[in-house]
Amino acid sequence: MIKLSVIIPSSDSPATVQKFLPGILAAIEDCDTTEVILVDAWDRESKRNYVESLGVKYVFAGKARRSFQSNFGAKAATGILLFFLHIDSKPPRGFDAIISASANDGFESGSFKLKFASSSRFLAAFAWFTKFKWSIARGGDQGLFVKRAVFDEVGGYKNAWQIMEDVDLARKLIKRKTFAILRPALVTSARKYERVGIIKLQFLFTVITILYWMGISNKTIYRFYLKYVEERKDVPPVQV
Template identity: 35%
Template structure:
């Protein structure tokens, strides 16, 4: 389902030669050190594109995130609620694109990524994401990144970015704003249940900074524990409390 072409009877084919308008939504909170680099990269990677919009959905950053993003000429929104799910929903409501692309501020899609997204759209996929790689060579991070090629919802993370047709995004009700943790896996599960999902064959490069700050094995252990408790039905309140206790420099 993830990497092979779909039978014609299962496709949701867009019009021939369709070139959907694309909107990129980037949730931020105190991302001053990284947002300019990402926006510079996106400008170069999308040079000459017509109809592309980039929206930074900021949750009241106390650093210079907003100012840096505004200097790059993108639309910067102040979100009424903090939390990636709420921010991404708020940003999506302000977009005009037929295809939405949610991207973290410290994750860089591969060159020519717009071609990948539009090709997947034309092939009938209604949503999907990239594989993952880290900007650090630690062997365990390389192994963790390799695991993202597996067709399992358990290895779908927000750092991999997410594209989705606006119509489908609205049909499933967007991200669940009551989730501060695991909102990424939760929406992927609902998207997969409604329409074909594409795991793209290339990778987003994301920052290893949180792993380096917390210790690679320690942080992975914390993430695994929290994910396991989530799937066992532990409340968000308890998960958030555990997250804040175990993980340094969190932004919840």
């Protein structure tokens, strides 16, 4: 099996890490060829001690920006393959073997089909579209694997981006014609949909995607996200 580095950028509370990390570790088939790296935005001793007690490498990035943390984690990784994963996304059992087999079949990169941890038919319908090899249907919650050499060649994530960095990278990788959609599905939390509202959040994500394809600045898109998704009151009106 090809050496794989699982990179998990995190700005989550210790309780959130304790809730989701064991499930990710339990899904690994070969621990000898798979390393897991948690890239923390803030150096918290309690989180560090817990993570290291599970045999996970703890890396302190010093910045709460997923693009920056992902690139930072890639530098600390030793694997030939990199797998970027959100803490609340649980890959299928044996995901490391699935990724390795895909790479052996000639695929340079790929992501898993998505399933939400929810009984909502609307979310099931949204997730259905992730079976297509479209960059518009890709997202960080599906996980993203890429050969290290290819990751370096395309420039990795855009460090300054605070949103849509995963879609932007997937877009570059899909253009190379060696992108795989992996199965079985990865299961991700629906907590943000439950908090904001399923229809409302999907509508807002659609607007964000349109703004991205229009070439609107990432800073403006992120302000839109903070104001309307996170409902931050301190964000001024967004003008496009």
